[in-house]
Structure formats: structure tokens, C-alpha cells
Amino acid sequence: MSNAVITAWSAVSPYGTGSAPLADGLRTRTAAPRSEAPEEWTARPDATARLVPGFDVREALGRAGTRGMDRLTGLTAVTVRELLAARGAEQDDSLGTGVVLGTAAGSVQGFMEFTRASLEGARPIDVPPSKAPNMAMNRAASASAIRHALKGPNSTVAAGRLSGLVALDHARRLLADGRATRVLAGSAEEYSASRAHLTHAAHGDDVVLGEGCVMVLLEPADRADGRPLAELLAVHHRVAPTGDFTAALTAAVETALTAAGVRADEVWAALPGNAPGAAGEQEVRLHEALFGAEVRERVATTALLGETAAATGAFQLAALLSEPGEPGRIALVTTTDPDGYVGCAVLRLLTDGTPPAAGNAPTAGGAPAAGDVPTTGNVSAAPTTAEEIDAR
Amino acid sequence: MSAVDPVRGPAEGPRRVVLTGCGALSSVGIGVAAFTTALREGRVGTGDITAFDSTGFPSRRGHQVHGFDAAARLRRVRPEETGRATQFAAAAARMALEDAGLTEDQLRERRGTVVVGTTDGETGELDLLTESALSLGAAAFTGTALSRSATGSLALGIVRELDLSDVEVSTIATACAAGNYAIGNGFDAVRSGAAEWALVGGADALNRKTFAGFARLGLIAPDECRPFDTGRAGLLTGEGAGLLLLESEESALARGAHIYAEVLGYGLNCDAAHPTAPEEDSVARCIRLALANASVKPEEVDLISAHGTGTPTNDATEIAAIHQVYGDTPPRTVGVKSMIGHTMGAASALGAIASALAIRHGFVPPTANHRETDPACRVDVVPNTSVTADVRVVQNNGLAFGGNNAIVLLGRHESAGHGGAGHEGASREGARQDTRGENVR
Numbered sequence: 001m002s003n004a005v006i007t008a009w010s011a012v013s014p015y016g017t018g019s020a021p022l023a024d025g026l027r028t029r030t031a032a033p034r035s036e037a038p039e040e041w042t043a044r045p046d047a048t049a050r051l052v053p054g055f056d057v058r059e060a061l062g063r064a065g066t067r068g069m070d071r072l073t074g075l076t077a078v079t080v081r082e083l084l085a086a087r088g089a090e091q092d093d094s095l096g097t098g099v100v101l102g103t104a105a106g107s108v109q110g111f112m113e114f115t116r117a118s119l120e121g122a123r124p125i126d127v128p129p130s131k132a133p134n135m136a137m138n139r140a141a142s143a144s145a146i147r148h149a150l151k152g153p154n155s156t157v158a159a160g161r162l163s164g165l166v167a168l169d170h171a172r173r174l175l176a177d178g179r180a181t182r183v184l185a186g187s188a189e190e191y192s193a194s195r196a197h198l199t200h201a202a203h204g205d206d207v208v209l210g211e212g213c214v215m216v217l218l219e220p221a222d223r224a225d226g227r228p229l230a231e232l233l234a235v236h237h238r239v240a241p242t243g244d245f246t247a248a249l250t251a252a253v254e255t256a257l258t259a260a261g262v263r264a265d266e267v268w269a270a271l272p273g274n275a276p277g278a279a280g281e282q283e284v285r286l287h288e289a290l291f292g293a294e295v296r297e298r299v300a301t302t303a304l305l306g307e308t309a310a311a312t313g314a315f316q317l318a319a320l321l322s323e324p325g326e327p328g329r330i331a332l333v334t335t336t337d338p339d340g341y342v343g344c345a346v347l348r349l350l351t352d353g354t355p356p357a358a359g360n361a362p363t364a365g366g367a368p369a370a371g372d373v374p375t376t377g378n379v380s381a382a383p384t385t386a387e388e389i390d391a392r
Numbered sequence: 393m394s395a396v397d398p399v400r401g402p403a404e405g406p407r408r409v410v411l412t413g414c415g416a417l418s419s420v421g422i423g424v425a426a427f428t429t430a431l432r433e434g435r436v437g438t439g440d441i442t443a444f445d446s447t448g449f450p451s452r453r454g455h456q457v458h459g460f461d462a463a464a465r466l467r468r469v470r471p472e473e474t475g476r477a478t479q480f481a482a483a484a485a486r487m488a489l490e491d492a493g494l495t496e497d498q499l500r501e502r503r504g505t506v507v508v509g510t511t512d513g514e515t516g517e518l519d520l521l522t523e524s525a526l527s528l529g530a531a532a533f534t535g536t537a538l539s540r541s542a543t544g545s546l547a548l549g550i551v552r553e554l555d556l557s558d559v560e561v562s563t564i565a566t567a568c569a570a571g572n573y574a575i576g577n578g579f580d581a582v583r584s585g586a587a588e589w590a591l592v593g594g595a596d597a598l599n600r601k602t603f604a605g606f607a608r609l610g611l612i613a614p615d616e617c618r619p620f621d622t623g624r625a626g627l628l629t630g631e632g633a634g635l636l637l638l639e640s641e642e643s644a645l646a647r648g649a650h651i652y653a654e655v656l657g658y659g660l661n662c663d664a665a666h667p668t669a670p671e672e673d674s675v676a677r678c679i680r681l682a683l684a685n686a687s688v689k690p691e692e693v694d695l696i697s698a699h700g701t702g703t704p705t706n707d708a709t710e711i712a713a714i715h716q717v718y719g720d721t722p723p724r725t726v727g728v729k730s731m732i733g734h735t736m737g738a739a740s741a742l743g744a745i746a747s748a749l750a751i752r753h754g755f756v757p758p759t760a761n762h763r764e765t766d767p768a769c770r771v772d773v774v775p776n777t778s779v780t781a782d783v784r785v786v787q788n789n790g791l792a793f794g795g796n797n798a799i800v801l802l803g804r805h806e807s808a809g810h811g812g813a814g815h816e817g818a819s820r821e822g823a824r825q826d827t828r829g830e831n832v833r
Contacts, residue, residue, distance in 0.1 A: 044530065096661065103565065105543045111515055111601055115522040118604040124448045125607045133667035133793065135605045136511060137543065137565035142794025145664040151674070153660035154796050155573060158513065158543035158563040166562045170577070177580045179660060197533035198541065237560050239551045248557055339539050339548060341561065 003233060004172045005350075006216045007226030009186075010082035011318055012075050013212040014050035014305055017060070018082050022214075023322035026300035027353075032210065039109065043193035050210040050306035051191050061147075068130030069143065070107035072190040076140035077147055079213040080184060084148055087217060087226065096152030098180035099141045100171040101215075102163025102187030103156055104310035106137035109192030140188060152180040160337035161275055162237060163187045164214075164313020165345055169235040171218045182225075188213035189311040199307060203276035203338070210306025214314035216321075229321055229351040230331075233260035237343030240336075245282040249334060249342040253290065256332070260346035264290055266330050268349075269298035271319060273312050273335035283336045299323045299331070313343075324353035406583045410805055412649040413492025413637030414745045415484035415593075418732040419455035419630055424491055427742075428749050431757035432778050436731050438616055438628060443476070443598040444519060449607055451614055455630030455733025456598055469553045475514035475540055476597035476631075478549035480738075484633035485550040485591050492637040493649060494589075496554050502588035505560045505581040506547045508635075509570025509594035510737035511792075513543030513563065516599035546595050550635075560587065568699075568734070569790035570594050571634060571741030572798035576658040578638050579800075588643065593741035595633035602736070603629055611703055616761040617734070619700035619727025620707050620769035627701040630733025634741030636748075645807065652748040656785070656801040657686030663795025669705055670791050675713035678797040682787065683717070686801035693723050693801075694783045695756055697743045699791040700727025701734055708768040710791065715770075723787075724779075725771040730760035740790030744800055747786035751804045756781050 014032030015021035025032060037047040057074030058066045061081075066074070080099070105111075110131065117127045133139055138156040145154050153174055159166040164187035171185035189195075191211040199207055221231060236256040240248035257264060270291040272283045287296050300323065302308065302315040316333045329349045336342045416423065419437025420430035430437070437455050446452040457480070462471035465483040474482075485506075489499070517540045524532035539545065547563040550556075560581070564573045571594030578590030606612050606629055613626040644651050659681030663674040683690060699710055707727075714722045728746050729735075735742055746757055755778050762775035783804070790798045 098660075099662075103543065105513060105518075105541055106565065108518060108541065111518050112522045112525075114605065115519045115601045116526065118600055119523060119526060124446075124600075125450065125604055127604045127608045129608055132605045132609055135602055136567040136793040137513065138567045138792065138794045138796055139667075141566075142662065142664075142796055143667065145662045146667065146795070149664045151662050151664045154566070154662035154664075154794070155660075156565040158565050159547075159561060160542055160544045163544075166560075169560070170562070173577075173580055173584075173586070174660075177584065179580075197530055198538040201533040201535050202538040238558055239548065239556065239561055241557060242552075251558070337544075339542065339544065340551075341544070341548075 002220050002222040003231050004175050004218045005221045005224050005228035006230045006232065007219050007224050007228055008083055008087045008217040009214065009318065009321055010079055010086055011212060011214040012052055012079045014052055014210055016053060017078060022318055026304065026319050026322045029300055029304065031304045032306065034208065037193060037196065039193040047196055049191045049196065050208060052212055068128060068134065070110040070134045072107040072188055073140040073143050075190060075213045076101060076188045077144045079215045080144040080148060083184060083215050083217060093181050095179065095181045097150040098152035098154060098174055098183040099145050099150055100155045100157060100167045100183055100185045101141040102167035102310050103137065103158055104160055104163060104189065107134060107190060109194045110134045112194050159341050160339050161273060161309055161312045162335050162337050162341035162343045163310040165235060165237060165335055165343045168345060169237065172232055172235060175218060175220050182217060182219045184215045185218050186213060186215035186314040187310050189309045207276060208306045210308040212308065212311055214311065214318045216317055231348040231350060233262065233346045233348055235345045237341065239340045240342050242340065243278060245279050245336055245342055246286055249283060249286055249336060252342050252344045253334060256344040256346050262330050262346055267291060267295055267332050268329035269320065269323065269331045270295050271299045271316050271333045273316060274301060274303045275336045275338055276307065277338050279336040279338045283334055320347060320349060321351060322353060327352060407585065408641040409579050409582045409638050409655045410641050410644045411636050411638055411652045411655060411748055412644050413488040414652065414748065415487030415491060415635040416742060416745050417457050417460065417480050417484050418632035418735065418742060419457060420732055422460060423487060427745065428753065430731065431746055431749060432755055434731065434758040434760045434776055434778055436616065436760050441598055444600045451612055454598060454628050457632055466553055468555060469549050473536065474549055475517040475545060477510060477514055477516065477595050478545045480597060480633035481508050481546045481595035482549040482553035484593065484595065484635040486553060488591060488635040488637045494637065499554060499556060499589060503558050504589040505578055505587040506550050507562050507564060507574040507577045507592045508546040508550065509564045509566065509574040509741060510543065510546055511567045511570060511596050512599055512602055512736060513565060514541045514545050515601050516597050517541040519600045550591060566796045567792035567794060568736055568739055569792035569796050569798040570737040571739060571744065572658065572788065572790035572800045575636060575741065575744055575800050576660060576798060579655045579658060582638050582640055588639065590638040591635055592638060593633065593635035594738040596631055596736035596738050598629060598631040613702060617702040617730050618761045619698065619702045619730050619759050620711065620765055620773045621762055622764045622766045624702045624704060624707060626703050627729065628733040630735040632732065632735045632738045632742060634738050634745045636741065636744060651805040651807050653751045653802040654805040656688055656803045658682050658798065658800040659685055660798050665795055668793050670709045671795065672709050672712045674795065675710060675791060675797055676716035678799050679713060679717045682799035682801050688785055688801055690718050693785050693787050695723050695750055695786045696725040697747045697786060697788045698725050698727050699789040700729055702729060710789065711769040711771055722771055724756055724774050726757055726774050727759045728757055740788060740798065743788045744802065747788045747802050750783045750786060751802060754780060754782060756783065
């Protein structure tokens, strides 16, 4: 069984749309800009966050099939569009292109607004039918598949801040077990007033929220169509006993390095996941014990993006892929979640860090034009009334 | 290293994966024994929903789990600190472990995987939060709410309940096919050797958000869920959990475990066509992927546990897809949602358990509430009364919003002592013809 390789990636981030703005921001170690929080319901009036600038779902994706679409789905669908545009349209084969998306809890704001409509409406069924497809937490992954006719396995995984690495692991396994020809894997997080309240109540008012989505295209190394940007050598994750992250994370790192066939002193860059509280503190101390300062500081910290929750692991991958250097460098990422998830991925970077704005033919930069987007999917099929919807 | 076959996976000695423990929670009972009896008797668990305030809805009917005492069933997870779906998942996992004759220590000795499928995760917690935020404002958000409402809480709850650490953990939120996704994920993990055991399945709890959505879309049946019936008028939302303990055949045989069934394989695909409506050709393609992955021919399948929601479109589309693959005389095709409702992320996990029970105990659970089979659903739905039958191979369907399809194939294991038939094609075929349309109880 050959390893999986990353052959393309894209993002929507607080720096803007596409991989280039994110790569530039990370390479120059520029903190993403903060802006006013967009929602009113129960939001603090002074709340700011690292938001995707000016992001509006229907402006970003067009009006067809986007009525009622939640922000999380919009961020994901734009990222998938950008990735496929960079990659170029291709013929789907019998197994097809899969999608594995990591999420923490779907669109919390969307769910709460739906419930609020039921509680406040004249009747409890007075909820907006155009938002009914958002009820399912697989909305972001499946809507992305619908827009681009991606007919391979389509999965949504939840593991808190580890969701990005878990998605990568699921995707890798789908390829290893011959269940997809290629898989788009990544994770996403939306800003919302509800998420801000939940996060601040759990981790303190000082936490500045970020949002966005990163997706990478994963292919089997021995059958990849695209030029590899990185080889995924190992992913390992497990659960720490309550409050004690160090031992479990140490075991995860050791297991991942062994599986990758790499010694700790061969690691060129090590990147922690900046979890709030004890999880992140113990993670940083472990990195200090295992790796020298040079190794720990080689790659931009995703703290520049704010607290990106479920999107963290995917943003860490983007940081590795964006950092200039010689091909062949070994990079290690760890992520932890205050609830107990810990994990580690080891990659061999095969890119020199040039922003892959044009996929496999790197250019000086600039996001691909929206007009190049393959729209083979059915983008006009979203139901707008109850009568048009039937269910499974 | 040999090449990977695009459909059947690694050619070099993948391990066989067997099911040795089941934990079930549903409206017809708690525990696999109660579930088995209910399926045999064709019992229907419909009642008025009281899990949330269902006042004012056009219908309050659904499938609620009654008599669930979380504090009595859970040793480590504290009910007052976790949502209902997590409690269901943890309790069902403990039941599956006990049913398999395994201890927590035995799980801790070897690396495992815990994967729970769900539609709503802990959305019920968000319902409660919404209600209190409407009166309290921002003060409603407490320090534990983020953890309690996280979707990952379901699988993590199992890990905490059983005090595990060396486990890969994920909660799969692919809506109403999520249970089969989880089973497939555990199957691959054990088959490849990435894990020595897997606790996999699905869990969901009734909640206002989803009930309101289905009701608004006019998809809730007024009285009962009647899959494949001419008069079917929708689904009934339900809740529950189904957890399955999977391990390698070698491990099960070495410890003398009773094997319910072998997981033969599965298929996954995506319609990529419509947010809510299923697509016939794509469902047929998923069936073919599952059969190929399991190395099973259509004529070897004895029973289909259908997705069978009881909505007009799902049932007609699903049966048309079955006809595409199986021709004019498909195997018996039953809808257990008639008895336990649509338990969302738990649905295909409970369907898989029902399939395993059919294999182990030699009966076909019925499609309850049945009056007249729709000509558009021309299959033997085994109306209302279970049937004694030699069931060797079962196809278990899961079809979700978003076009996410997952289909699992289970087969009798030769250790099961039903005449020594294994999952080899020839022996399955031999026993088929005497099982159709007979022995009606």
C-alpha cells in the first residue's frame, strides 16, 4: 500500500479567498485582521473576530442553490470550488472523488436559529423550509459534492479541534482500502455569535475567534495525477485521560514517528495546535522537550488566525505547505482538544513552499478566476418550498 | 507489495471481521434480548413524544426510548453533565461489550477504534440552550456548554465511560446513513490491522429542531410509519442507539466468542444530485459497490434491511434501485423503521443489528403496520408477521440527506452452527430456495 500524497490545496481564511492570501499571510507572519462580528442575536456589541473579509454565501457562490445555505456550508463550498479550479476539471471514474470534512458541531448558529423559529413562531412548525437541508450536519460536505458532481464517499467527521487530522486519517484510509480514487479532505469552522458565546464561556473572553476552511486533495502516491506537494507519512490519534494530555500526546508523537520511519532529530518543523487551556500548555511543553527552538519556530503558528476550533488541523497543514524550503523536509503537527482528543501527523514536504494558487503549475500568485470553475454539478436543485422536498 | 484492487482493497491477507457483541436502545426496548423479541413479534413502539415539549405540533407521535435510567446504566459518564445522545451511545457501548463477553481491561490491552454515527449529535443540548438564551440572553451560555453540545461528545462519551485511551475516536455526522458509515470505518480498521477491535454504530436523541424540520416539510406520518405501503404518508422520528463490537475472526475464535455474523464488506458513494431526494441510479451503484466489496453475488443475498423511511419518494426510489440490481425477484425487503421509527444516525446501526439477529436466530423481522404493498414497491415486504427463515447473507441499507449512501453486507459465520454454511458463495446458494415465502408464523 502506498502512502497518500497531497497534490493540491485551497482555503478560505481571514486573509481572503484562495490559498495565496493565506500562504502570504502565514509566510509574512501577519496576524489576520479583526473585524466586527456580523450577527446580532445575543452577540456582544463590542465583539470582534478574525472573519473571512466580507464573506457572504450568496455573493460568493451565486444565487443558484444557495438560498438558506448556512455560512459553514458556504465557506466549505467556496474552498472546494477554489481547489477544483486550481486543479482543473477531470473525468470522474468509477470510484470517484470523495470528500471528508471535519466539523465540531455543524452550524451551531443555524441550528439554534431554526429552534428559535420553532419556539417563537405562531406554530412550532413555523421554521424556514429553505433552511431545512441545513438540518443535517453533512450539509457542507454533501452540498460541495452536489455543486461539483463528486460521487465518491462523502463523509463528515467530528472530533473537536482534532477534526482536521481525523478527516485526513479517514481520507487516507479510504484511499488505502480502495474506496475512492482521490479524496478532498479538510475541516471548516464558521464564526457566529453563538459559537463566540460558547467559546468565551468555556475558555475566557480573551479568546479571539477565527473561521475558515482548508481542503487538501489526497491521492495515492503510486497513482497520483497531480504533482505531489507533500507525502502523508503517518497519522495517529487517541484520547488523553481528563486533564492529563502529556502522556497521551507523547505516545501519539512516538507512534506517528515510528510509523513514518522518522527520528525526532530528523524533524525540520514541528507545529503545535494552540488549544486553549491545559491542553495547549502541555502540548507546547512537550514540543519544547522534543524539539529545538529552530524546529519549533520554522513554520507560522496558526494562532495568527485566531481560535479556529475544528478548522485548526487543516490550517496547520496549510501552514506547512506554505513555508518555503527545500523539498524533502520532514514536518510534524500535533493538535489537542480540551475535551481530550490528541493527535499527530507526520509529512514529507515535497513542495518548495510556493503558494499553489494555480495548482500543479505554481505561478507568482493570485486566486484563480471564478469563471474557470467547473460547474458540472447540479447547482440549481436546491428546494425552496416544502412541496419540492421529499426526504429519505 | 502488491497493488490495491480498486474495489476489494488490499490483496495481501486482509483479516476477516466478525460481530461478537450488540447493544441496542430503541422505542421497542432496551437491550438486545428485548430488541430481538420485539422484532420477532413485530411490535411497534409508537407513542406521544415527551422528550421535549411537543405541544402544538400537528402530530406528537414518534418513537421515544422509555425507561432509560442513565445513572443506573453508566458507571463513569455522569448523566447530569452529558446530553441524551451521548448517554445512549455510552450505554449501548457498555451493553455491546457485555454481550461480547469482553471486559474493559481486555479493550485496554489492545488498540481499538470507536466510531459513532449520528444525524444530530447533541443538538438537543442546543435546543435547551436556545430556550434559555431567549429568556436569559448571553448568560445562558455556561462554561460546559461547548463540550456538551459538541458532536464528538458521542464517541468521546464511550471512551470516557469505558476509561480508554489508546483508541482512535471519531463521530461521523453523515446524517441518516451514519451508522453504516461507522460500521464500515470499523470494518476497515480491524481488517487492515489498524485496530484490534472496534466499537461502532450510531446514536441520536429526539429533539425539537429535527422534529420541527420534518414536520414543516410535511414528512411526519399522521399515525404510523408504513414502509412500501400504498398509503404510506411519511416517517416517524425516533431515537436510540445501536453499538456493535467488531473484532478479527482470529481474535473471536481464540477467545471462544459467540459470533453473530461476519461483516463481509460495504459500499459508500454520493448521489451528488439533490440535497434531500434520493437518486435511483446512484443507490443502485452503491449496492453494487457493497456487493463487490463483499464478494457476494446478488443471488446469494437472502434479505434486505431497507432504509425504508415510509416517505413516498424514498421507498419507491430505493425499491427501484433494488430492482436494478436484483431484477424481478429481489430478496425479501423489510423496513424495521415501521417498528422503531427513524432513529436517524442510529437507524442503519440498529438495522445492522436486526440483520445480525436475523442471521443468528433464523427469522426475518416484518414490515409492520402494513396494509397493501404499493405497486411501485413490488417486493416481499414480509408484512406484519415475522417469518422463520435460513438467513445467510443480509444487505443493510443506509441512505441520507445529501445523497450520502452507505450499504453494509453481513453474512453468517461458519462457527455459528447452522449447518456449517460459511460465506462461500456455493454454500449460500444451496440453501436459498427453501426459504422463500414459507414458514409464515
